[in-house]
Amino acid sequence: MSVTDAVHGSVEARRWEAPEALRQADPELADLLAAEAERRSESLQLLAGENLTSPAVLAALSGPLIDKYAEGYPGRRHHAGCALADAAELLAIDRAKRLFAADHANVQPRSATSAMLATYAALLKPGDVVLAMSLEHGGHLSCGSRANFSGRWFDFIGYGVREQDSLIDLDQVRELAKLHRPKAIIAGGISYPRHIDWEAFREIADEVDAYLIASAAQITGLVAGGMAPSPVPYADVTVAATHKLLRGPRGGMLLCTAELAERVDRAVFPFSQGGAAMNEVAGKAVALAEAATPEFGVYLRRAVDGARSLAGALERAGARPLTGGTDTHLVTADVSPLGVTGVEAERRCSAAGLMLGKCALPYDPAPASESSGIRLGTGAVASQGMGAEELREVGELIGRLLSGGVDARIGERVRELARAFAGR
Numbered sequence: 001m002s003v004t005d006a007v008h009g010s011v012e013a014r015r016w017e018a019p020e021a022l023r024q025a026d027p028e029l030a031d032l033l034a035a036e037a038e039r040r041s042e043s044l045q046l047l048a049g050e051n052l053t054s055p056a057v058l059a060a061l062s063g064p065l066i067d068k069y070a071e072g073y074p075g076r077r078h079h080a081g082c083a084l085a086d087a088a089e090l091l092a093i094d095r096a097k098r099l100f101a102a103d104h105a106n107v108q109p110r111s112a113t114s115a116m117l118a119t120y121a122a123l124l125k126p127g128d129v130v131l132a133m134s135l136e137h138g139g140h141l142s143c144g145s146r147a148n149f150s151g152r153w154f155d156f157i158g159y160g161v162r163e164q165d166s167l168i169d170l171d172q173v174r175e176l177a178k179l180h181r182p183k184a185i186i187a188g189g190i191s192y193p194r195h196i197d198w199e200a201f202r203e204i205a206d207e208v209d210a211y212l213i214a215s216a217a218q219i220t221g222l223v224a225g226g227m228a229p230s231p232v233p234y235a236d237v238t239v240a241a242t243h244k245l246l247r248g249p250r251g252g253m254l255l256c257t258a259e260l261a262e263r264v265d266r267a268v269f270p271f272s273q274g275g276a277a278m279n280e281v282a283g284k285a286v287a288l289a290e291a292a293t294p295e296f297g298v299y300l301r302r303a304v305d306g307a308r309s310l311a312g313a314l315e316r317a318g319a320r321p322l323t324g325g326t327d328t329h330l331v332t333a334d335v336s337p338l339g340v341t342g343v344e345a346e347r348r349c350s351a352a353g354l355m356l357g358k359c360a361l362p363y364d365p366a367p368a369s370e371s372s373g374i375r376l377g378t379g380a381v382a383s384q385g386m387g388a389e390e391l392r393e394v395g396e397l398i399g400r401l402l403s404g405g406v407d408a409r410i411g412e413r414v415r416e417l418a419r420a421f422a423g424r
């Protein structure tokens, strides 16, 4: 099956019907899942981290490796009967190394956050100073939130974006690095819509003798498809996500230099995890193979072109896309010029079937509970076949919702679009 078929098929999977065994054993949950499938098929998923998992990946996820215990690594397992699990993991590792031109890959982290935890464990000691994008400016909570292990165990210093253009201020990064002498610098975040200058971060890290960690979960798929500059040649460790744009199983992945391979592996198992979820490892192998096909590039192109046209339409409607646009699948926009908060924008849009996220902006004057922005991603709708033209219309619909308020015709048009692209 080609990936084009896989994309068709992944949309088929959204018209989900509970298998007989599940309906028999647990009608309550079966109904709940059917209703969720229905909800998804009637709305457009514009949440930045969501996508449609391909049917080949889904098949691997529910395949026989789901029952295999395989603590350790290929050739070094603590359990019997691991030869085929080893082969599956080696496939995933080899494909990851090839796709990202990495010396070493660890495909066992259960999420990007647990991959971050392992990275810290590999490189740092509790109390070390780490320089990362501040949470208010788009850093992930694993980059220093007090509610997360990172903020409790390490001493985080935050850099940010410039107020006038919302771009990362590399002069500030350098200044803070020289002042605080961090043990590691983290480049990357969750809502930054522009390409990151990994080479410049590497230079700064070298100037202060710090490790460079690339927090690249949001853009892993773009890097895989050559649509965003790769951090791999510059970062000591790259933290990746296999869901999001890569369309694989929900999970994390670490790419690193040969020199750090052993430390990274030990930091994942046994330091921060037990046995790997071998069905997820198998699903990652499939996703990594699909990401190497030309069809995957076509889908990424639609995601990026779509995000650009979405940003343009939002701007024409009176919102203010941060950085003036996007290089990626992400759009972060200030909706305060339209007289609504981020919370209100999310509420109106989701009532009309447009699923997007409220987002606190850098220098946001509104309290975090209200926030002034929205964040959108085009991965899922690009997988359904939408591109620049459709996302221009989606941007116009959002603009109408935010400036004019509720209009039943908008929700109707969203459902029409969702149905029209359900079969692509």
Ligand SMILES: *Cc1c(COP(=O)(O)O)cnc(C)c1O
Binding pocket: 049, 110, 111, 112, 113, 114, 140, 142, 188, 189, 190, 215, 216, 217, 218, 219, 241, 251, 252
């Ligand atoms: C999505 C994301 C995460 C969190 O991923 P999980 O798998 O939900 O833990 C962390 N960092 C960045 C940059 C992300 O984009």
